[in-house]
Amino acid sequence: MTALRSASSLPIAADQGATVIRLHDHPLSGNGHKVRMLLSMLGLPHEHVFRDVPSGRPQQEPEFAALNPLLQIPILEDGQTVIWDSQAILVYLARRYGPDWFPLEPEPAARVMQWLSFATNEINNSLQQARLYYLLGEHHDIDLMTRRGLRVLTILDRELAERPWLAADRATIADLACYPYVGLSRQGKLPLDDFRRTVAWMERIEALPGYIPMPGLLGTPAIP
Numbered sequence: 007m008t009a010l011r012s013a014s015s016l017p018i019a020a021d022q023g024a025t026v027i028r029l030h031d032h033p034l035s036g037n038g039h040k041v042r043m044l045l046s047m048l049g050l051p052h053e054h055v056f057r058d059v060p061s062g063r064p065q066q067e068p069e070f071a072a073l074n075p076l077l078q079i080p081i082l083e084d085g086q087t088v089i090w091d092s093q094a095i096l097v098y099l100a101r102r103y104g105p106d107w108f109p110l111e112p113e114p115a116a117r118v119m120q121w122l123s124f125a126t127n128e129i130n131n132s133l134q135q136a137r138l139y140y141l142l143g144e145h146h147d148i149d150l151m152t153r154r155g156l157r158v159l160t161i162l163d164r165e166l167a168e169r170p171w172l173a174a175d176r177a178t179i180a181d182l183a184c185y186p187y188v189g190l191s192r193q194g195k196l197p198l199d200d201f202r203r204t205v206a207w208m209e210r211i212e213a214l215p216g217y218i219p220m221p222g223l224l225g226t227p228a229i230p
């Protein structure tokens with residue numbers, strides 16, 4: 007394996023019989039950050055496996071393709087269980103280690119799914135692409151991504167006028183799934199100045215026990 011392992015978290019003692027949780031990730035990945043936040047908020051010891059996906063190198067490695075046929079991070083290994091896609095990983099971790107993060111009553115469960123879908127489709131196909139256009143020079147229709155991004159932020163801000171959290175009366179994985187690319191949106195030249203309810207919601211997330219920041223979020227330098 008060419009990936010580097012960092013010991014940023016406590017190792018799980020083999021003699022306790024616990025499985026090792028391993029997150030394949032890149033520190034500038036917003037999708038990865040959703041998972042990093044939940045692992046931290048749940049207090050779960052884990053290892054990071056650095057995957058330099060912008061370089062294209064991990065995508066050449068058969069071992070990486072065996073973990074995720076889409077050749078993307080984040081990927082979570084929990085013992086023999088391998089899950090890819092940040093939303094799916096949030097669901098897995100919540101159901102296995104922190105059920106409060108994913109309420110199963112019909113309405114909040116449906117609302118969580120609604121916002122996980124919003125994160126996958128609407129947010130990733132606007133704010134994430136605009137960020138990649140400016141940060142990494144990726145080819146995207148930036149006018150379209152900007153228009154879509156403004157629509158996403160407008161919808162979020164309107165929804166957050168009605169309630170403090172997206173899916174329930176407390177923070178859930180819906181909030182964590184939507185948070186990173188909204189918080190990183192100024193890197194895609196979509197500042198949050200006109201979206202004060204969204205900024206207040208971000209501050210509520212940032213006050214949760216175990217919250218961790220990442221470079222580029224508000225309160226950190228815009229370009230790391």
Ligand SMILES: N[C@@H](CCC(=O)N[C@@H](CS)C(=O)NCC(=O)O)C(=O)O
Nearest residue numbers: 035037059077078079080091092093
């Ligand atoms: N739907 C996936 C998207 C994952 C994704 O876009 N990952 C990016 C990094 S944030 C990646 O690995 N890109 C490299 C590639 O597609 O080759 C998720 O939510 O995890």
